[in-house]
Amino acid sequence: MEKRLKDPAAEVVLACLEEKYLKNEVLLEDHCFVRILSGELKIIQTNSRQVFGPGATILLPRRQLSTVIQYPKDNQAYKCVLIILRNERLKEYYSRNPAVERNERSSALIAYEHHPLLESYFASLEPYLEWRQEWPEKLIALKIEEVLTILRTIDAGIDAFLADFSEPGKIDLASFMEHNYRFNMPLEKFSHLTGRSLTTFKRDFQKIYKTTPQRWLTQKRLQLAYFLLSESKQKPVEVYREVGFENLSHFSYAFKKQFGYAPKTLG
Template sequence: MDYQAKYITDDIKLSWYEDRFFKSDILFDHHMLIWFISGETKIVQADATYFFKKGDIFLIPRNQLATIINYPKDGQPHKTVVMHLTTTRLRDFYASLPVKPSASESQKIYGFSNHPLLESCLASLVPYFDMTDLPETIAALKITEAIHILRAIDQGIDHVLANFEEPGKIDLVGYMEKNFMFNLPLEKFGYLTGRSLTTFKRDFGKAFNTTPQRWLTQKRLELAHYQFIEKKKKPIDVCYEVGFENLSHFSYAFKKHFGYAPTTLLGQAAGH
């Protein structure tokens, strides 16, 4: 995979992928503001799937689970400007403002496509990537500018950006049933359900009477089987969307669990 990135600071980068696609399951530690220069991205969450293309701008709030698949498009690489809105920087920004956010349980991604102010702010960063020495203050000003613009175009965004709470202890069964297709370390699942790794494993064993890894594999394979039968999807698409990292491992696990290969189901589907 031919991946390259240039950084202005740790919080602002220009990234591009030349390969056919790049897939990753991600838990975002910071809010991420992204502007598409070229290429396409599919973002799959538990409740929604999003597609973004050239010119689109979107904000992914922190502590969200998502499968991200990046594609080149029309002979152009997948190329984006990414700005991290860190908790530290946002605390400083909101320290003097009378904002009291309500707890937001929304898992949605915010789109701001073709907004001239926001696009101008992010496009103005591109020349900086060719500079070898950019003062930190300049980068900080650009991030502050982006926050001001977000607040001007979406009055409800404070409930996202000014919410600094960490995940509390929540219903483990409900959360895992909803998010099992995301291939994250167990420590991250523990964090998102408000538990240490040890407590997560203990509570999981009590709730499901099996280990997390066995349960996750079975749930992902059952979802894959459903996708083949009901949605008529291709193995390459199903593999990544249900939480496997490569097609050969997925095919092996599928055949071991069900006794036949995914291609068998596709043949049956074609025959009906």
């Protein structure tokens, strides 16, 4: 279940997940500011795997591939507050509040320590979270501007992150795929993210790897799974989602076909 404070395009969202487990491959169109109220959130990005619990406050960047896993913990459903920082609203904000020029910042997620301004902000939202009516536009604009002001106060480098309105162009395909193969997305999404049509993506991929994207992705994911099972001592049930397989049975079949034995032999 997800409870929103407005329509599906809401910018302030109270989400409550009653299911046991939910996994999504995420590529956000807008930055997303998150406060976790209960349960746990696991975020897997290209070079990181992080777990966040109640009280954690994070900023998820737009256009950054992530595997997001939400699940209950300590007999409490996963519950969080989402603040969607839409590009259009950020552009309007920075037209009135010029960005401070700083060095380019990494596009990885940002986790914030507890801060009085953040605690005060989320406390101020509590009365509204139980209000089932549509928020007035002026109130939404006020709360978005407030959180932007707080972020710029506690994070001196945030403008390099939030005020970057550039769009991706054609990028190095091999580098992108080597960093993002574990994300379970259709080829159309991979092609879009590398700035190519699907036809051009497949053609360029064949030139580089001498095989199809599907075969290459399966091989890379199985190699990663082998490493996680043998070196990190994780279990198959913990690994298959993280390496981009839809279900355990398909993963086990592909793994045994590739290596000659079941993944549980290692895990």
